[in-house]
Amino acid sequence: MVATALTLVTALSGCSLLGGSDEESEPQSGGNGKLETTTLNISIMKTTDLAPFHLAMQEGFFEDEGLEVKFVDAPSGGESVNKLISGEADISYSSYTPFFLAESRKAGQAKGGVKIVADAASAGPNSCMVVALPNSSVKTVQDMAGKRVAVTATGTISDLLTMSTLKTKGVDYKSIQWVKTPFPATADALKAGNVDAAFVTEPFLSQTQTVAGALPIFDTATGPTADMPVAGWGSTGDFVKKNPNTIAAFQRAMQKGTDLALSDRTLVEPLLVKFSGVDENIAKVATLLTFQSKLDATRIQRVPDLMKDFAVITEELDVSKMIVPTAPLT
Known part of the structure; x- marks a missing residue:
């Protein structure tokens, strides 16, 4: 959406x-x-x-x-x-x-x-989130620098919202390693350890939580990117x-x-x-x-x-x- x-x-x-x-x-x-x-x-x-x-x-x-x-x-x-x-x-x-x-x-x-x-x-609030598994090195937005992050593609709302949030939080967004991952494959990519975190929207936000045990790390639709x-x-x-x-x-x-x-x-x-x-x-x-x-x-x-x-x-x-x-x- x-x-x-x-x-x-x-x-x-x-x-x-x-x-x-x-x-x-x-x-x-x-x-x-x-x-x-x-x-x-x-x-x-x-x-x-x-x-x-x-x-x-x-x-x-x-x-x-x-x-x-x-x-x-x-x-x-x-x-x-x-x-x-x-x-x-x-x-x-x-x-x-x-x-x-x-x-x-x-x-x-x-x-x-x-x-x-x-x-x-x-x-809207909590509709576009970056998630990670409990055993990931990504626990907060400050941990994102240099990490492998799943997005559907670069130059899309996925990475734009993520980069904007990281920039606002003072995190080096240019160091992110973007991993092209279709939304339906996100849960598997997290479980396999192919990525450290992932950008997801519904229904995949709920799916990654249910199937992979992912936890929300931060909302990308806040501050400059709210609404x-x-x-x-x-x-x-x-x-x-x-x-x-x-x-x-x-x-x-x-x-x-x-x-x-x-x-x-x-x-x-x-x-x-x-x-x-x-x-x-x-x-x-x-x-x-x-x-x-x-x-x-x-x-x-x-x-x-x-x-x-x-x-x-x-x-x-x-x-x-x-x-x-x-x-x-x-």
Whole structure:
């Protein structure tokens, strides 16, 4: 909910879920005008912060907007953004870093660049943690210098949040030995002694504690990185320009799904089990990311700024030029 940082590398079925009637062949009103297209191809992943999307599907919010949603699976945030750039997806879910990496490298320039159409999640307290086993040499944040630390990949929310926290605490973050480890393999990497500590989010925070006996060492979403935006939904400039009413309909459906998810956690837990591969017991206790939907340029600007601070990108990006204003609910 994070980058590749928040991805479970397991495939969905590649099936589609219909949000509109099979009898509807012509674009129709999404509330603020005639839809330019009623079918959306969306790239998603098995992350816990996609619960609002699945809730919107379940409750018929996309159908209410006249949309038929077909989703395709991506194994990582980077691959999800690649599907967007290649035209395989009209809208993609990803942690924010791949969107900004693509924009900084002008990967989508031929299609009008990358646009952010909806927020998804931010890092709430105790949702993005560094953990270690009881026999590890890492007992506190001050022990991290020079250690082997599991992250999904470098240049992602995983290592950025960790480095920012270490820098704030006066720890030499440049000495860290980053070990690329998919979240599902983190518990095994800890037990095998391949890493001294690991960055994890839910459900893997609970999984590493249950399976490997890991202990939380420090929260990476505090101080300068408190409530850091971690994931969102993107499209291309060309698609947004050609389909403004369709994008607005998507935004309204996602806002309704997000509002409902925030209002009743018991609606979210079964979706974590069904779509994110989360054990039922873990779903009940997992510390979830903070669901978001409405876009705030100032808040999301923190992500590319952090990426530039740690040389993941070399130029400044103006998020306000990438954001598609959130359509009001009707």
